[in-house]
Amino acid sequence: MRIGFLFNHDATHQISHTIPIAAALAARGVDVEILTSSAEQRGVASALLPATANVRHRALEVGWISRLADRLLRHVAPFxxxxxxRENLPAFAALDALVVPETTSTLLKTRFGLDTLKLIYLPHGAGDGAAGFQPVTRHFDLVLLSGEKVRDRMLSLGLISERGHAIVGYPKFDTVDLAATPRFFDNDKPTVLYNPHFNPLLSSWYSHGEQVLDWFASQDALNLIFAPHVMLFKRRLHTSLIHRKARLRPDVPARFRDSPGIRIDTGSRRSIDMSYVRAADIYLGDVSSQIYEWIQRPRPAIFFDTHKPDRHASEDYGHWSLGEVIESVGEMPAAIARALADPDAYRERQRIADAATFSRSDRPAGERAADAILDHLRV
Incomplete structure (x- = not known):
């Protein structure tokens, strides 16, 4: 049995979600192939695999015409x-199953004719946004889920079947020492993590970002880590087909680069390995699924509402119940003061949400996912 693990994205943030499953399968003697579409992806995947993991690596390439077209189209479509x-179909056809952390891969079945390839999906995150609950999910043979919250919503939408899914926990947690609290400042001031999303409608960076950095630069009572979703600074133009919105992404003004008490990280490995999530005292964001990684250790959270949706009527904003919701930077100082004065105000809500979002067991999630995959393929 040959099982492939595909990493095919602009960034590397998806790799830690499925690589523990590859390691678990390889340890059981399964023929595992890691397929990557960039040297950076291969480097991160190799770093996360145990040194003893018996896997094969395959680099996927495209021709020069596709490389040229990508330069023109990458901002409007994942060309x-x-x-x-499309250009590596023989590599995929040689597999019995392919495990992926994203949904573009369903084109292998729906457009490129690989009907017999078993597609297995583990979402890279456990958030509430509409992007994680799209009809394309129905094309997967098996969907591996972090917990009851995501499972129940997918079932209610008809995206998964009773037999076509399994709750396995959150394999990314297998790669992280959750008890560790890294230090990034040489002081004991409270630290705020500002983690805006890249979505052009939902993100606070486009309208509030510079004001947020200005406020933190003007005071000396708090540290700030600015570590947005890793995709925010991968592109200049961001589009959302779901929300029919496009916006140019503002840069970080140079004056903040050397500002005392502010750490800026627009895309290093620290941005994706939970280093900042574990280090900070207050979360400041909007719609990123990182809030669910944050609440595995309950702490204050503040969310920017930049477009005034009917959030109580939409599950897309369920995470906004886990902290205070504000609409402007002018409201932010008072919200931070309240968070510092009463850091446990949302602890119980966060604890309940964490239990619903992440199934936990004495066994690592990667092992549980490996069980589910082998059980499914043996049927």
């Missing part, structure tokens, strides 16, 4: 990701 699929 290279699709070209990687």
């Amino acid at each position: 290279r990701r699709i070209a990687i699929l």
